[in-house]
Amino acid sequence: MFVSAETIAIVLSAVGLLLAMGGTMFAGFAWCIRRSDALRTDLVGVETSLGARIDGVEQRLTARIDAVAADLRGVETSLGARIDAVAADTTELKIAMARLEGPQRHLIVASR
Numbered sequence: 001m002f003v004s005a006e007t008i009a010i011v012l013s014a015v016g017l018l019l020a021m022g023g024t025m026f027a028g029f030a031w032c033i034r035r036s037d038a039l040r041t042d043l044v045g046v047e048t049s050l051g052a053r054i055d056g057v058e059q060r061l062t063a064r065i066d067a068v069a070a071d072l073r074g075v076e077t078s079l080g081a082r083i084d085a086v087a088a089d090t091t092e093l094k095i096a097m098a099r100l101e102g103p104q105r106h107l108i109v110a111s112r
Helices: 005-101
Strands: none
């Protein structure tokens, strides 16, 4: 069996082309993996710094909420005292009104 030089050249060109494309794809995939590893490393650093910032904000918010809660407790106490004073005044006002009005007057009619 005799194979012409053109056929051998076509087969070798096809094999070379497949090897070149395969090598290029492998190199491109390796580059993508390397980039994603670098990105993951960068993200770990960002996550660490954001975690520290979030912890600081959380501590400040906790302090502010505690301060507001303490202020509200003071306001609640004074408001409760004022409501109790108004309730006592209202009770005294009801008693005073009852004394002013007095019992109902009945018309006394002489039977004779």
